[in-house]
Amino acid sequence: MLKILKKLPGSRFPRLSRAITQATTTFDVKEPDNATKLTIEAYWRDKLNNGSFSTKSDAEKFYALSMFPYPSGNLHMGHVRVYTISDTMARFHRMNGKNVFHPVGFDAFGLPAENAAIQRNISPADWTNQNISQMRSQLKQLGCSFDWNHELSTCNEDYYKWTQKLFLMLFKEGLAYQNEALVNWDPVDKTVLADEQVDANGCSWRSGAKVEKKLLKQWFIRTTKFAERLLEGLSDPTLRDWKDIINLQKHWIGECNGYSFQMKFQGKPLSLRVWTESPEKLIDLNAFVVLKESHPLRKLLGDGDLHLHNPFTNNQIPVVFHNEVEFPEKSDVYLASPHYKDTDKTLRASFNLPFQINDLAESDEANKRVVLKIADLIGNGGYKVSSKLQDWLVSRQRYWGTPIPIIHCDSCGAVPVEEKDLPVRLPLDKKEQKCPKCGNENAKRETDTLDTFVDSSWYYLRYLDSQNKDQIYDEEVIKKFMPVDLYIGGKEHAVLHLYYARFINNFLHSKGLSPHPEPFQRLLVQGMVMGRSFREKGSGKYLKEDEVEILDAKKNKAICKETKQPVVMTWEKMSKSKLNGVDPSDMIGEYGSDTTRLIILGDVAPTSHRNWSNATFPGILNWQKRIWLTLNEFYDLRNSEDLETINKEDKKFIEEDEKLFDARNYYIAGATFNYRHSHQLSVAISKMQGLTNSLRRTPKHIIKHGKHFEQALATQIIMLAPMAPHFASELWSKFCSTPNRLNSDSEELQWNEDVLAQRWPSVDLQYKLEFTVRINGFDNAVIKIPRINLDKLTYDEAMDIAFNTDSVTSYLTDKKIRITNFVHYPGIEAILNIFVDKVKKPKKDNNENEKVVNE
Structure with a gap:
């Protein structure tokens, strides 16, 4: 290996040469077992190219945001899924030349931390900070390319100071008010709940306790004043992939037909x-x-x-x-x-x-x-x-939350704390305060804290300017980088969190502090990770898998080994109480983070529930193995001497090599579409596996001498990189060290850069892409057009081509066109949708009399 490196022009590849020199321990491994993968990740973990975000950059921005994690201390598989998706998308858009902002922080206030701290007789701050430290370490182990310079935590004073500022802005606008009201009381957590936090059975969303009704003086935010504009905002054409979330939001807000x-x-x-x-x-x-x-x-x-x-x-x-x-x-x-x-x-x-x-x-x-x-x-x-929408009740009778910045005076009533005195800090030990308005020494500070949903209703804005000590954020930065381009998180937050966040952003937009009324342009709502649970039919007791004898997995038949009682097998959301959880640390410790990431992304779309089963592992493990073997064969063949003369001008040689030209372009188009447009990352994996199959079928003399094979292999490694950055980095380092490269002068490949700094591969300009004409949703004609022409294709040109195609014109004869729609994906495909009235045709009844019916 070192001899080969000496032959390379080292001055051109100083960084890469160092990496290859230090990573040679795995290069001679024929098949990558788990130990090899862990070695690779240990080496590359601190060397991955995670890009750099700059508020000064003029490059096209891309704000990739995953929902705020609560610092529970340990990642669960749901965390692994959402952050793998967001990291994959962030890395993909970086490789497409965008200025990507991919932040992380912690939604650190709330009841769970306070209750856990009480049980352990420690402070909530100590408990929370300990958990944050542990989760930060796990996220780094997972290979997430977060912008840690912008990390924030809602329990830090430099965050909740500005939450208090936001509350005072609402108060001064008459949108935050205190009222004696009939409220929902959680008798277990001993605090009030907003209507949104009570389920259909009248139980608390957090503790599960039956909610009681009490009369208490509480703080509310007048979200109802924005109800109509929040409802109308759901028709904003810039919202993409909101789908059924729009219906959930509409249902929650209701029809705004009264006062x-x-x-x-x-x-x-x-x-x-x-x-x-x-x-x-x-x-x-x-x-x-x-x-x-x-x-x-x-x-x-x-x-x-x-x-x-x-x-x-x-x-x-x-x-x-x-x-x-x-x-x-x-x-x-x-x-x-x-x-x-x-x-x-x-x-x-x-x-x-x-x-x-x-x-x-x-x-x-x-x-x-x-x-x-x-x-x-x-x-x-x-x-x-609407008649059903209530104002947002934000008071909480607990300690671990953002203190409400109000002082109560017998003479002046509720008086806002002066901005210069923010933050109002925890702990809430000194209740007596001087009234800012009249100087009354016997005034008292508000002891309620804010609902944690207030903290998470604006964090996406603070992320962009998290270190600002002088203002809530720099308005120019917000104007440049909002709205969020892609927001990734669970459907369980589709009503509460999204509604509150939309309200706060709409309020700030009304004050000229946010450039767009809607904060999140595109949603990627991922399904839950499900584990197989085993419950004894009679007692309802959950069992561990090793306590069960499975009789017929397909028919979900099983019995308890000890009692011989029938066992109900089903897929449920992973939970400790159901004994069906999987510890991500165990997965990463055994298979490595990249394999774990690929497994969580494979088989099903991100929006679908993921049934976690080791039966799905072999597909990903074998794929990694096949890529490894392909690269090793390529390296060995390029490093060997020719035993026979190869005529590269021979027609058969050219035909075989050009199969890789077709395969590379075909799979680039498919994988790119699924990365960029549909977010069907499982399908992107299938496309990349298709490219691997094409590479594996290639004859050895083409591998050794074919220029298109080399380009296709490079494409394979580059497209894998956003999903499996450590593994791809190792593959790329060996690929770049291969002698006798035929594409050394390629403008598409930066040989002196690591794989994550490569430009995302694009379809060759002369490669023919598909222009599809669909009539009433069914493909009628597929016309091949060179990419250089398809990229410039206009609606009028698409119509001209369609109506000069026999299959289209013959089908449309005597049919009335209702609407046409042109969908254009430059570099991938184009689709012309034509919708016509249903065809009417004569049909004879039993009496041979003709009548007209709808087809």
């Missing part, structure tokens, strides 16, 4: 949300409010004389309990108006509520305008919202 108002109970420190499609009802002096008989307020306030203050007429609105009215969707409060509805008039009479003389405007529209104008002036509603 809600807060009304205080007369003589009680309590308010009630009243929603109506017809705000003009509030002008009716005979209006009254109906609550369901099961409403918790009946138990808390009784059936006595209850009234709300109507801020629009300054009179009192009676409150009654009754079930037989048309309550709005997901609401147990109904605004009745005898002036507008006879049934409401009858109901009012049945409760013996007195009638008053109304002084109403001539039209309902005029009355509506009056109410909405007053609502806007007094800051109480006046904007469209």
Whole structure:
């Protein structure tokens, strides 16, 4: 090996030559076993080219973001999946010349850390920082190319200072407010929960406890004011791959076809949300409010004389309990108006509520305008919202969270902490504070902390300027790099987190602090990693796999070895309680991180659930082996002397070599499409395996003398690099050390750079790519066009080609074209979609009479 290196012009390859010199321990290994892979990764771990992000760069930006991890201390396979996907995409776009930002941080506040710390009698800060250190080490072991210079943690003062600043911005805009309200109380975690954190069974999202209703004074954020624009934002054409997430968000927000108002109970420190499609009802002096008989307020306030203050007429609105009215969707409060509805008039009479003389405007529209104008002036509603959407309850009665920066004064009420005094720090030990407004020495600081969803609602912005000590972030940096180009995470966050993050970004956009109302342009929502679980049929007890005898794996038949009882075999989300989890450290320790990454990416698309089974391992292990063998054979043949004369001008030689030209271009187009456009990384692996098969079928004399084989092998290693960076780096180092290279002058390959610094391979300009004409979703014609022409293909040119193709024109005869759509992927393919009306044709009935039916 060293003799070969001396023959190479070392001055051209100083960095690479050093790497090869130090990595020779694996070069003579014929087949890469697990020990070899671990040796490779130990060597390359600190030498991988992870690129560099610069806010000053003029290169095209790409913001690749994976969802904020909670520092639990140990990665699970779900973590491995999401961060492998995000790292693969970040490395791919770097190799395409983009200025890639791929940050990481930790969503470090919250109940789990506080509860764990209490159990262990240590501080939540110590527990959290210990976990962060461990997870940081594991993420590096996984080979993730995160920009660690921008790392942040929500429990650090230099982060939560700006969360507090954001809260005060909302407070000053009237969007953060305190209210005595009926709230959800978790009796286990002893804190309130937002409506979004209570499941359909009325249980806490975190503890699983049955939620209770309590009257407490709490802090809310008025998300409902942005409901209509958040709903309309889901139609933003820049949103890509949101798919069913849009429907989930729409369902959560609801149809914004009415208005809600807060009304205080007369003589009680309590308010009630009243929603109506017809705000003009509030002008009716005979209006009254109906609550369901099961409403918790009946138990808390009784059936006595209850009234709300109507801020629009300054009179009192009676409150009654009754079930037989048309309550709005997901609401147990109904605004009745005898002036507008006879049934409401009858109901009012049945409760013996007195009638008053109304002084109403001539039209309902005029009355509506009056109410909405007053609502806007007094800051109480006046904007469209659905009946089911509530404001975001953000108070938490726990220690480990962002302190709410408010001081309560008997004279001034709730007063914001001055910005110069931020952050309001943990621990919350000194409650007495001086009022910033009047100087009252006996004022008290707010002791509630913020829901952790507030911390994670804006982290994607702070990442870009995480070291800024003087402001929440540099607005120019945000304008340059937002929105996020690709956001990767679990579907379980598709409602809560995405809704809150969209709200905060919309708010900041309304203040000119974010360039686009929507923060995330494209979503890649990955499925869960599932483990096979074994549960004894009678007792329901979960068993370990080694406690089970599998009788028929295909039919999921098994018995418990000890009791001989039938066992239910199924795939469930990995969990310690279900005994079906896999420790990533065990996987990485045995197979290495690259093999683990390839296994987690293989077989199924990122959006699908991944059933984790060692039955899938051989496919990836054999593929790695075949690539290794191919490279070794290439190296050995190029390093050997010719035993026979080869005529490179021979027709058969040229035909065999050009098979690799076709294979290389075909698989480049396929893999690139799946990396860049569809994100079907499992299909990209299949495409690369297809290229490996083409390489393995090549005759030895072509391997030794064929220029196209050499290029195809280089392409194979380069396209593998984003997924398996250590393994590809080792392969590339040996590939570059091969003597008698035929592509040394290639402009596509940078021989003096490592594999992750290579440019992503592209299809040759003269290679013919597919232009497909589809009619009503079915392929009608596939026309081969040189890439140099296809890349410049316009819609009009595509139409001309299609309507000069016999199969297209003959099919379209006598058919009416409804719509056409041109999809263009330069360097890959082009598709013209034509949609026509359904064909009508004559058909005879049983009486031989002709009739026309739809095909």
